[in-house]
Amino acid sequence: MxxxxxxxxxxxxxxxxxxxxxxxxxxxxxxxxxxxxxxxxxxxxxxxxxxxxxxxxxxxxxxxHGNGHVMHIKEADAKLLRDKHSILQRSTDYFHKISNTQFTHPPITSPDPTLGPVASITPGEEKLAIIKMKSGKATGPDDLPAEIWEMLGKPASEFLVKQ
Structure with missing residues (x-):
């Protein structure tokens, strides 16, 4: 009050x-x-x-134990289960069924841009990605921070040495 x-x-x-x-x-x-x-x-x-x-x-x-809170659940035929063993068995059966069922996928009717060969990255896309990189963030697989690529001003592909 x-x-x-x-x-x-x-x-x-x-x-x-x-x-x-x-x-x-x-x-x-x-x-x-x-x-x-x-x-x-x-x-x-x-x-x-x-x-x-x-x-x-x-x-x-x-x-x-997380399963101590469930007091009762319904069986597939709407029968009510109350004892712990039956509840655990029902849960096991249910998750086994949904984890091992093969779902049919709808047929592809429109061309999907992810199917087929992946196009190469162009130098323009690479420059744009370097510009969008945030300073001070985690480095990539080359272990070079984004600041170095920004200072160099050239795409990374120009610096890669073919072995």
């Missing part, structure tokens, strides 16, 4: 009141957490606390 009051009025006094209450709320949450953790550690120090530690470790381990 104090935040809404400050948002509507935009007065410094309302802002200060909001900040004070927000700070008090954070302190209260920190104190409650501190009290909870102290009681938890006191409980874990007891002889029965060892069982609680194992229980806590087990629940944390279970929470790391």
């Amino acid at each position: 104090v935040y809404k009051t400050w948002w509507n009025s935009r007065l410094g006094t309302d802002l200060q009141k909001y900040r004070n209450l927000k700070s008090a709320a954070k302190r209260a949450v920190a104190a409650a957490k501190d009290q909870y953790y102290h009681s938890l550690y006191d409980q874990l120090d007891t002889p029965s606390g060892e069982n609680n530690i194992y229980r806590l470790a087990k629940s944390r381990h279970r929470s790391t």
Whole structure:
């Protein structure tokens, strides 16, 4: 409520009141957490606390498994599966099916520019690419930065030595 009051009025006094209450709320949450953790550690120090530690470790381990959140899914025939083994088997079957099915591709009716031999790169295209290169970026396979090619002003193909 104090935040809404400050948002509507935009007065410094309302802002200060909001900040004070927000700070008090954070302190209260920190104190409650501190009290909870102290009681938890006191409980874990007891002889029965060892069982609680194992229980806590087990629940944390279970929470790391991603499939623990699915409670039920439907089978292909709309039958509801609830047990973990059936759900895992259904997922395995489904992904095996979609990963191994050969999809038919539509026939090519228009000429595709990517089919056939690839045209050579012209010196004009090379100059344009050098101009578009950003300074300070990663180098190419020749290990020369773009700044060197820009300073030389010639296409890279003129510098390549045929062996």
